[in-house]
Amino acid sequence: MALEDICNFNCKPMHKSLTFHTLEDTSSSVFTDSFDLKWRAELTSKKTSEVPLEFHVPCLFRRPSSQASQSVSVRRPFPLSHGTTTLGFIFQGGVIAAADTRASAGGLVACPAVHKITPIHSHLVVTSSGSGADCMLWERILIREIRLYQLRHKRRLSIRGTAKLLSFMLHPFKGTDVCVALTLCGWDKDDSLIYVCSDGARLQGDIFSVGSGSPYAYGVLDGSLRWSLSKEEAISLAREAVFRATHRDAYSGNNVDLFHVTAEGWKQRQREDLKEEYYRDMEKKGKKIDLKMQKLPK
Amino acid sequence: MEYLIGIQGPDYVLVAADNVAASSIIQMKHDYDKMFKLSEKILLLCVGEAGDTVQFAEYIQKNVQLYKMRNGYELSPAAAANFTRKNLADYLRSRTPYHVNLLLAGYDDADGPGLFYMDYLSSLAKAPFAAHGYGAFLTLSILDRYYKPDLTREEAVDLLRKCVEELNKRFILNLHSFNVRLIDKDGIHDMEKLTVGAK
Numbered sequence: 001m002a003l004e005d006i007c008n009f010n011c012k013p014m015h016k017s018l019t020f021h022t023l024e025d026t027s028s029s030v031f032t033d034s035f036d037l038k039w040r041a042e043l044t045s046k047k048t049s050e051v052p053l054e055f056h057v058p059c060l061f062r063r064p065s066s067q068a069s070q071s072v073s074v075r076r077p078f079p080l081s082h083g084t085t086t087l088g089f090i091f092q093g094g095v096i097a098a099a100d101t102r103a104s105a106g107g108l109v110a111c112p113a114v115h116k117i118t119p120i121h122s123h124l125v126v127t128s129s130g131s132g133a134d135c136m137l138w139e140r141i142l143i144r145e146i147r148l149y150q151l152r153h154k155r156r157l158s159i160r161g162t163a164k165l166l167s168f169m170l171h172p173f174k175g176t177d178v179c180v181a182l183t184l185c186g187w188d189k190d191d192s193l194i195y196v197c198s199d200g201a202r203l204q205g206d207i208f209s210v211g212s213g214s215p216y217a218y219g220v221l222d223g224s225l226r227w228s229l230s231k232e233e234a235i236s237l238a239r240e241a242v243f244r245a246t247h248r249d250a251y252s253g254n255n256v257d258l259f260h261v262t263a264e265g266w267k268q269r270q271r272e273d274l275k276e277e278y279y280r281d282m283e284k285k286g287k288k289i290d291l292k293m294q295k296l297p298k
Numbered sequence: 299m300e301y302l303i304g305i306q307g308p309d310y311v312l313v314a315a316d317n318v319a320a321s322s323i324i325q326m327k328h329d330y331d332k333m334f335k336l337s338e339k340i341l342l343l344c345v346g347e348a349g350d351t352v353q354f355a356e357y358i359q360k361n362v363q364l365y366k367m368r369n370g371y372e373l374s375p376a377a378a379a380n381f382t383r384k385n386l387a388d389y390l391r392s393r394t395p396y397h398v399n400l401l402l403a404g405y406d407d408a409d410g411p412g413l414f415y416m417d418y419l420s421s422l423a424k425a426p427f428a429a430h431g432y433g434a435f436l437t438l439s440i441l442d443r444y445y446k447p448d449l450t451r452e453e454a455v456d457l458l459r460k461c462v463e464e465l466n467k468r469f470i471l472n473l474h475s476f477n478v479r480l481i482d483k484d485g486i487h488d489m490e491k492l493t494v495g496a497k
Binding site: 201205218 | 319321323324326327330347348349350352353394
């Protein structure tokens with residue numbers, strides 16, 4: 001995607017012949033048409049003059065407050081997936097990002113093994129929450145824009161800049177059904193943890209948890225999180241917070257993904273099934289476990 | 299849910315804002331600053347819908363600074379307030395209105411201190427004291443009762459503390475800390491954060 005744009009590669013996708021424009025195509029076509037190897041040339045959008053990108057917002061997407069009666073709204077074939085538990089926090093040993101792996105669509109578990117934490121570059125990962133499709137798309141757009149920035153300016157954009165760029169890119173879609181709540185977790189000399197949401201919120205902080213399971217996660221984290229935790233303690237705290245949230249929240253569950261970001265970059269821990277955490281917890285409480293399911297203590 | 303308050307004295311303006319950034323029922327941040335520095339002697343306090351506040355406030359902030367770069371002198375608080383109101387009014391009947399409530403506080407070398415109240419319907423009023431949010435319902439009567447035009451700075455801070463104590467006592471939400479700033483002829487001064495203990 002980024003390489004195509006920078007090389008001015010005019011590849012018309014196959015389904016361009018259809019009458020509707022997907023967001024992806026219009027934005028990349030805008031760039032390939034007017035990007036003529038002037039590396040500093042940037043487009044200005046008519047709507048928000050600060051944003052260096054031009055987005056064609058199809059007339060389907062209209063703010064609920066306006067009274068246009070002839071807007072054709074597309075009926076969704078199934079309810080959008082929204083449930084999740086993701087969290088991120090800073091401690092002395094870096095930044096931890098953790099998330100569950102369940103994608104729910106209404107009452108159905110659409111997929112039990114989704115990746116909700118995506119690396120953007122070697123020192124930044126993003127945890128996603130909200131609508132699965134929107135998050136996947138916007139992560140990809142963000143990866144492309146960060147890579148383009150790096151190619152154009154020969155340095156990596158800071159995390160604060162990344163958050164601002166993402167927030168400005170999402171702004172035209174405020175009031176529509178786009179639902180993304182991303183937490184950028186990275187290693188930076190300034191801010192390391194920033195929460196960006198499609199409502200427009202952009203918050204820097206030391207601890208964030210997002211999603212339907214977030215209140216449960218906050219309950220565990222707020223009590224035990226300290227700056228001076230060791231790496232193992234922080235990882236087990238994050239895992240426990242996700243576990244408790246998935247225990248109570250119906251829309252979170254299955255496995256837990258953990259990323260640890262330090263000055264050397266991000267490291268991913270092996271995905272772990274939360275039932276292991278459940279059995280460990282039961283053992284700790286001294287409860288009897290069904291003999292058939294007994295696991296060896298860790 | 300959010301609270302802003304401003305009190306104008308004979309040669310200063312005292313402003314305070316709560317520190318909570320919330321998302322539905324969760325407090326996402328406890329130390330969020332809702333004041334935007336427009337220039338050396340003008341502060342814009344901004345509350346309202348999540349993205350609109352920062353977008354609008356930063357837009358005004360950059361435009362005020364652009365004016366200074368272009369013309370060599372700064373906008374006065376009254377001019378900045380009218381500029382802000384005009385922008386709110388222009389966007390009000392567009393497809394993308396900004397839902398923000400503002401207090402603009404500034405010190406003009408010619409006209410003295412000024413406090414301007416603006417709301418999301420782009421009304422503008424210069425007032426000796428003002429407040430935004432549900433907390434305003436509880437505290438405006440306290441301001442009415444104790445305010446006098448020649449308040450000293452200590453008395454103004456006391457009045458502010460009275461308001462915050464009332465919020466702590468009667469407001470259903472827990473707003474436990476407030477950023478306080480004072481603007482006078484020497485610029486913007488950060489004052490001690492006002493915190494209230496548990497009820």
